[in-house]
Amino acid sequence: MSDHNLTHSHDDHEHHEDNFITKYIFSMDHKMIARQFLITGIIMGTIGMLMSLIFRLQLAYPNMTFPFLEGILGHWGKDGKLDPNFYLALITIHGTIMVFYVLTAGLSGTFSNLLIPLQVGARDMASPFMNMLSYWFFFTSSVVLLWSLFVEGGPASAGWTVYPPLSALPKAIPGSGTGMTLWLVAMVLFIASSLLGGINYIATILNMRTKGMKMSRMPLTIWAFLTTAILGLLSFPVLLGGSLLLIFDRSFGTSFYLSEIVAEFAGGIERTGGSPILFQHLFWFLGHPEVYIILLPALGITSEVIATNSRKPIFGYRAMIGSILAIGILSFIVWGHHMFITGMNPFLGSVFMLGTLIIAVPSAVKTFNYLATLWQGNLKLTPAMMFAIGLVSLFISGGLTGIYLGNAALDINLHDTYFVVAHFHLVMGSAAIFGMMSGIYHWYPRMFGRMLNETAGHIHFWLTLISAYCVFFPMHFMGLAGVPRRYYANTAYDQFNVFVDMNQFITIAAMLGGIAQLIFLANFFYSIFKGRRAPQNPWNSNTLEWTAPVEHLHGNWPGEIPHVYRWAYDYSKPGSEVDFIPQNVPDAGQVDPLEEAVGLPEVSVKSAVSAEASH
Amino acid sequence: MKIFKLLPKTALVMALTFSLISGLFAQSAEEGKTLFQANCTSCHAINDKVVGPALKDVHKRREEAWLVKWIKNSQKLIASGDAVAVQLYKENNESPMTAFENLSDNQIKSIIAYVKAESEAPAATAAVAATTPGNVPPSEDGNDLSSSINWLLLLIGVLLLGVIRYVFIILGRISDIQGKPAINWNSVNAVLMLVFVVVGLIAGTWEFIVHGKLTYFNEGPASAHGVEYDNMFMITLIITGIVFIITQILLFWYGFKYKSDGKRKALYYADNHKLELWWTAVPAVVLTVLVIRGLITWSHMTAKTEPNTRNVEIFAYQFGWNARHAGADNKLGKHDFRQVGKVNALGVDTADVNAYDDIIVNELHLEVNEPVEFAFRAKDVIHSAYFPHFRAQMNVVPGLPTRFHFTPTVTTAEMRTKKNDSNFDYILLCNKICGGAHYRMKMKVVVDTKEDYQKWLKSQPVLVAGKSANAPVAMN
Known part of the structure; x- marks a missing residue:
């Protein structure tokens, strides 16, 4: 309490004397919240990855027993054999954790929080309090989800898409009891977190940019975060509605999603009049934009990292913004491609197919622009840069198979097979993880004031890239032989026996990937305490976050917030003595930040940068 | 009621006739295996509890004579007041086991012999090993890698x-x-990128050659629209393949070629509208071609069928399938979910005269080159009827009837020759997560020649034999 009295005398922008709780736990500082999101995301990601290794073990060796499973899973792993119901629980929670907790909150939450105020030149988020709530809703949600692993019947097991009636009828599958209820509670909390964050991000970007930071000068990261936040704000409430109706169906005997289900199965009540497909519409109305909620921040990070480390302006800045916006808008009219075979009217299917395939155009533009940025560059192949290049490679590989799946005529035989598993793990799973890793390696000095070990980073990258391709590329062929996803074992089908070797290979490759992440984890946590001290601008980057001091200050800049005189991509500008001109450096004779900077700075960049730092 | 008691597992009628001959021989585990897989696996497994309990060591727990009675008609046994039967019924939440009155005593004994053999196989001794700590539990493969x-x-x-x-x-x-840094990662990464793209493309090509043979494209489609499907797929494969190879090579080649050497400065090159126009327009045109072609294929697949197309209903439940053929009138009797029950498993409307000649089976038979219109119906949760060889799939949604149609063009026998695999069978498998035994919810699909199909059809009992369509029958 006495601390509070002390801080009252300070100016708002000065740094506070925080106690442990306000600094590390209920912090309202966006940089601390970013770190909280990241570390929670990493912990959740590790859990999700370990789950995938357990079910990969089952898929590779369906006839073997692994006594350690009984040790860690109890009766779900009785006699060393994974229970088929718990297998479904594992894939469900793996999907939920990866999609929502790692790639939405862990990726977007971390980097939106860290970069939005720092890159647009704001002291903090528009509402630091809401920002804190956003994290704590997310944290509570994570706890509830993990708690569901320990309830009777196990956690939700209806797949991460939780389609009713399987998820709606508590008797349909063991996990549809308490576990499913907790899943829904976790999801409601998560959506609250996501909305609180999203409103904040949008408000900060639109209202709190520093002088001179016109929309047309914002780094592409910010454009990506802005579009992401808008997508989340428009689509997450629909899932909230869908989840609430599901809760009603489960607990209060309504039948929004249930129709013509026999009494004994439905718990003694006649369930008629609803439609199970309605839930799928509500789910995918979020679910598809969700793919871009995951992907766009990763692409934004990649744009920034590739431009900085190529020492070149990002090619086609305006086209990049245009394609981000186009992807954002189109993502709302394509959700039906997840439902081509639900009995949807074929004409409606055609419309969704058209919209889906059009998305390939802005995606292609982005890919070609990345290639053009690399062309004739002066590439600094840092770990961040390698992960960004890896993202582009995975984005191409996974994106192209989207052209098959978006085509209703082809989807009919590919739907829900391993082809789909391969597709989305490459384009959304691996690519977004690569974007996240790229961001971590790039902004780690900004977050923790220390450098990550570079050698460990490169080893991590190569093992992860090789593992990602070895795991997911062969899966396409399994899908094309008709092997369905979410199968506990393929042993009931003689014709799938040919994939025994492939399944073992995939599992071994997945374990290699797991080991690679151990290297990352060790590097990450070791370097927080023992890493080399970071210089202020380790990558010679142009964006504003590198003008703030290494030591975190509440309010970000000790003096006045720097003004912005140019776009973020003046790398290797002809005539300039160094290969970067930060955004806060004016042209010769440029007084008004709102004027376009077309020439070169009057003073040398180095002195301008150091002058800024000494504020 | 009596009629419906005869219904379940009508496929066994054929087995019954054969059993007159085979029953003379000693009960064999081999025969038991076939019967087990045809009749029992939708609810039972040897080692795992599925719908019903695990059957391991069941021959030790119960008398053989008792087992025969139980399997033939468990409800009768329970009704007779048999203590063991009543207890067992309660233990399994009073969900009754399907009656198998069609099975002969000898057939049931051979099933028991198979279960016995499986229980005693060294593979399944995990439970025994677990009770004696220190032992290495052998795996089902018989090796102890586990x-x-x-x-x-x-x-x-x-x-x-x-x-x-x-x-x-x-x-x-x-x-x-x-x-200075011990490793110049800039150079190492550049070289590694080159190696990666070369090795990666070679490995990818190898996969296409070797694993491509394992896909269903290798033997071609078994349905009429499948030809168009495969063409569409190959066109997409060629286009995306070209884009894939070019962009991946460029990406890693640029990564190699333009690595920083400390001397060069990057080219300040921020924009080229002409270039960007090209690489927006070209993908747009290519995709337009794919979209148009895709829409044509899609409209062919989903076009309305001829009015007299053969009707078959596919019924899905946790965890199995039934098919209901429309019979001589080619009209499926109505259904009513309220009538789904222990006897009338499919909930066929007993008041509808069109239902009398319907035929319910658990092995789908189709006639080659004869279009079939499927109506899909689910009892409990969403399932998906996936026929990979026919390039067809449709969700089976409770309360929301869905339809799909195709024309099988290759008989099972022809496909066996084509694949050079005498055990090959077409399958219908569940492709929407539906519960613990989802992974083995399947139905055998047989494509017969016209003669074989007619022969098979005649051997199947209709729901209400010998009743003309206009004489309602008291079902209860």
Whole structure:
């Protein structure tokens, strides 16, 4: 309490004397919240990855027993054999954790929080309090989800898409009891977190940019975060509605999603009049934009990292913004491609197919622009840069198979097979993880004031890239032989026996990937305490976050917030003595930040940068 | 009621006739295996509880005579007040086991013989081993990799971490001595990228050659629209393949070629509207071609069928399938979910005269080159009827009837020759997560010649035999 009295005398922008709780736990500082999101995301990601290794073990060796499973899973792993119901629980929670907790909150939450105020030149988020709530809703949600692993019947097991009636009828599958209820509670909390964050991000970007930071000068990261936040704000409430109706169906005997289900199965009540497909519409109305909620921040990070480390302006800045916006808008009219075979009217299917395939155009533009940025560059192949290049490679590989799946005529035989598993793990799973890793390696000095070990980073990258391709590329062929996803074992089908070797290979490759992440984890946590001290601008980057001091200050800049005189991509500008001109450096004779900077700075960049730092 | 008692597992009628002959011979586990897989696997497994209990060592727990009675008609046994039967019924939440009155005593005995053989197989002794600690539980393969593999993996992991740690220590010392990083990662990464794309493309090509043969494209489609499907797929494959190879090569080649050497400055090149126009327009045009072609294929697949197309209903439940053929009138009797029950498993409307000649089976028979219109219906949760060889799939949604149609063009026998696999069978499998035994919810699909199909059809009992369509029957 006495601390509070002390801080009252300070100016708002000065740094506070925080106690442990306000600094590390209920912090309202966006940089601390970013770190909280990241570390929670990493912990959740590790859990999700370990789950995938357990079910990969089952898929590779369906006839073997692994006594350690009984040790860690109890009766779900009785006699060393994974229970088929718990297998479904594992894939469900793996999907939920990866999609929502790692790639939405862990990726977007971390980097939106860290970069939005720092890159647009704001002291903090528009509402630091809401920002804190956003994290704590997310944290509570994570706890509830993990708690569901320990309830009777196990956690939700209806797949991460939780389609009713399987998820709606508590008797349909063991996990549809308490576990499913907790899943829904976790999801409601998560959506609250996501909305609180999203409103904040949008408000900060639109209202709190520093002088001179016109929309047309914002780094592409910010454009990506802005579009992401808008997508989340428009689509997450629909899932909230869908989840609430599901809760009603489960607990209060309504039948929004249930129709013509026999009494004994439905718990003694006649369930008629609803439609199970309605839930799928509500789910995918979020679910598809969700793919871009995951992907766009990763692409934004990649744009920034590739431009900085190529020492070149990002090619086609305006086209990049245009394609981000186009992807954002189109993502709302394509959700039906997840439902081509639900009995949807074929004409409606055609419309969704058209919209889906059009998305390939802005995606292609982005890919070609990345290639053009690399062309004739002066590439600094840092770990961040390698992960960004890896993202582009995975984005191409996974994106192209989207052209098959978006085509209703082809989807009919590919739907829900391993082809789909391969597709989305490459384009959304691996690519977004690569974007996240790229961001971590790039902004780690900004977050923790220390450098990550570079050698460990490169080893991590190569093992992860090789593992990602070895795991997911062969899966396409399994899908094309008709092997369905979410199968506990393929042993009931003689014709799938040919994939025994492939399944073992995939599992071994997945374990290699797991080991690679151990290297990352060790590097990450070791370097927080023992890493080399970071210089202020380790990558010679142009964006504003590198003008703030290494030591975190509440309010970000000790003096006045720097003004912005140019776009973020003046790398290797002809005539300039160094290969970067930060955004806060004016042209010769440029007084008004709102004027376009077309020439070169009057003073040398180095002195301008150091002058800024000494504020 | 009596009629419906005869219904379940009508496929067994054929087995019944054969059993008159085969029953003369000793009960064989081999025959039991076939029968087990045809009749029992939708609810039972040897080692796992599925819908019904695990059957391992059931021959030790119960008398053979009792088992025969139970399997033939468990409800009758329970009604007779048999203590064991009543107890068992209660233990399994009073969900009745399907009656198998069509099975002969000898057939049931052979099933029991098979279960006995499976229970005693060394593979299934995991439970025994677990009770005696220290024993290495052998796997079902008979080799004992199962436990050592854990330790091996753990050991490898620990060793690897140890090695990596030493590498870091050594690298750190070298860079301390030399005053610069021990590895120039810029050059190493550049070379690795080149190696990666070359090895990756070779490995990818190898996969296409070797694993491509394992896909269903290898033997071609078994349905009429499948030809168009495969063409559409190949066109997409060629286009995306070209884009894939070009962009991946460019990406990693640029990564190699333009690595920083400390001397060169990057080219300040921020925009080229002409170039961007090209690479917006070209993908747009290519995709337009794919969209148009796709829409044509899609409209062909989903076009309305001829009015007299043969009707078959596919009924899905946790965890199995039934098919209901429309019979001579080609009209499926109505259904009513309220009538779904222990006897009338499919909930066929007993008041609808069109239902009398319907035929319910659990093995789908189709006639080659004869279009079939499927109506899909689910009892409990969403399932998906996936016929990979026919390039067809449709969700089966409770309360929301869905339809799909196709024309099989290759008989089972022809496909067996084509694949050079005498055991090959077409399958219908469940492709929407539906519960613990989802992974083995399947139905055998047989494509017959016209003669065989008619022969098979005649051998199947209709729902209400000998009743004309206009004479309602008291069902209860």
